[in-house]
Amino acid sequence: MTAPLPPLAGKLAALRSSAIRDLLKLTARAEVISLAGGLPDAELMPRERLAVAADNALRRAGVLQYTESPGWAPLRAVLAERESARLGRTVEVAEVFVTHGSQQALSLLAEVLLDPGALVVVEDPAYVGALQVFRAAGARIVAVPLDAEGMRVDVLKELLARGERPAFVHTVSNFHNPGGVTQSAARRRELAELAAAYGFWVIEDDPYGELWFDRPAPAPVATYAPNVIRLSSASKIISPTLRVGWMVAPDPVCRAVELLKQGADLCGSAFTQQIATELLADETWLNGHVDTVRNAYGERAKALVHALRTTFGDRLRCTDATGGMFVWADFTDGTDTDLLLPRALAAGVAYVPGSAFAVDGGYENSMRLCFTTSDAATLATAVDRLAGAAG
Template identity: 55%
Template sequence: MTPSPSSAPTISARTAGVRGSAIRDLLTLTARPDVISLAGGLPAADLLPRERIARAAAEALTDPGAVQYGETAGLARLREVVAAHETGRGTGGARGPVRAADVVVTSGSQQALDLLARAVLDPGDAVVIEDPGYVGALQVFQAAGARVVPVGLDEHGMRVDELADRLAAGLRPRLVHTVSSFHNPRGVTLAAERRRALAELAERHGFLVVEDDPYGLLSFDGPPPEPVAAHGERVVRLGSASKVLAPALRVGWLVGPPEIAAAVELLRQGADLCGSTLTQAIAADLLADHDWFAGHLDTLRRAGAARAAAFTGAVAELLPGATWSRPTGGMFCWLELPAGTDTTAALPRALEAGVGFVPGSAFAVGGALPSAARCCFASHPPEVLREAARRLATVLAVPSGRGRST
């Protein structure tokens, strides 16, 4: 029997179970010129190195291969540069230098996470994710049909002790996902001793750690944190050029054991065949220009530190009674208002007042987070951030008494 024209097409059960991203939905509303958006995790447009990218693009275009199809695993030159970059971060650990063959270049690190999930997960597999969690990871694991298990966070990152208790009680995850440095959304960083403990648990119990690290180079004080991958071999690292060069390049990468890299490369053949050879050549040029890149990172770090200080200082003054994370890098500040505050209900009023944020409920994994909000401080200069905090205070007023950082 031929279906009637009004019959709705069916979608898979996996797709039907995927939660939408409140952040993506918010971007349309916060794109209004009268709204100061603290919602999207957007790097500062004024700090994107457009002139240096233009020079690299012009140089790349002298090679006809820059506008041709490329290797599925990525441009060989970029894989070599990323391998050297990751080796310098300590990723190889006891295994020694990272090889280009251990690197797969992807269209942003989100694609790397999706391909990795498809490569190693079967429906029903347990996956541990931090709570509150990165929305993009939650979507990927739901689409893979995984059973998501939340583990809490505190000011020192993932509660690895809580994970250890779950493992002792019989939990056997296939993956443990962590945004280890300058967490999205919570803003915290996994402590060094917890990084070692997590890698040891992975070795002991046979799961894979997915270290999602797009923000690690954006540390405000001192060198970037040492990767979890420095402490064990059952770690796959995801990296990105989006936060340190430009999102529009759509360059990310995965670094992991050879069998994982091979499986991800195979799946990418069916996903998009290959990425942009042109933007990969641009990224390779910029990342390999060590003096320029070091100076560029210094600029990003100084600006980020000043913006974080301006925003948190304004929050302390204008939102007494609130608590907030004290950013030491990255892009995000996590606000917690007193019990009874409903940030989801307050959002429409905030948009009317000309400021946007993401309610904490968008990141909730195991339970509701009605009184929390994520704010991105990276996108605006200090004076705009102070005005954003003033507007927030008009809709998130809390009882008197000075707030505190966490």
């Protein structure tokens, strides 16, 4: 008789799989046009330039060896220079920490900044990857709604006035995932002022900031206060497979994260970090490459929004995609997007229902649509299929 396996940790009971990752399994069929996954377009990734950088990296001593836990020193120097330009102040190398994608930074920060039961404030609808991390950390999560100008800082102010004291506030300030909106400059400044006044951290999660279409996003929240931790990544502008993300934070936070990273994976990949260093330092090439990505995504975003508004009319409202990778849409006639999804998949189109991003329920009539991996004609076909499924 086989003995039962020992139990797993009790905290796993509060976790659930990402609906988006689960949905990707269903959209692998070639006949399905997927607007579900938040994937950059592989056809726009710079394969030839990556190959050159990889060959150059392999010629260096130590490239196949372990590297420093905070990241390869030349990469941190390049990132410090880039972030200095973004923030309008000198960012020291000691303030830069390289992680295995920005998702690892979120996970390590949750361990550094949260005790079980600590309050975390997130935007609603919320980035699913952040919710998974904060739930695993045993945080108490309170959601603040979004509108066209990003996080409703007035609602946050009301929470603070009632005596709530978050350990940190998490915001995707630029081209929000999934909401598709960008936080206004006034709200960024007000959020930073509240953080300074009430003594909480802000985690500014910014993987999409360079993917603007018509004009750059406002200055980062981190411009206005020292207790803002800024996250970014090379995944959306170069390639996810590099797994190069970074954090800009005060030195004590970086040192605490270093202790935990050593226990998690010792260090990142010297190989991919050296590749990323060469590409990020080559400003002339990088600027041209990112312009190409912006132009392609901008055309696709406008095509998707046009098709949605032309096809559905007043039956559906959607955001104006001014950057990033996503459009958020709301049916105004009560259409339940969870119930619609099986019919949409049968018709050959996929999206992510809004309920996947809800903190405490809701968004049954909403959906997130990703426009990055299809051309304008394919996006128009996807919307026609969606309309057919919706009836």
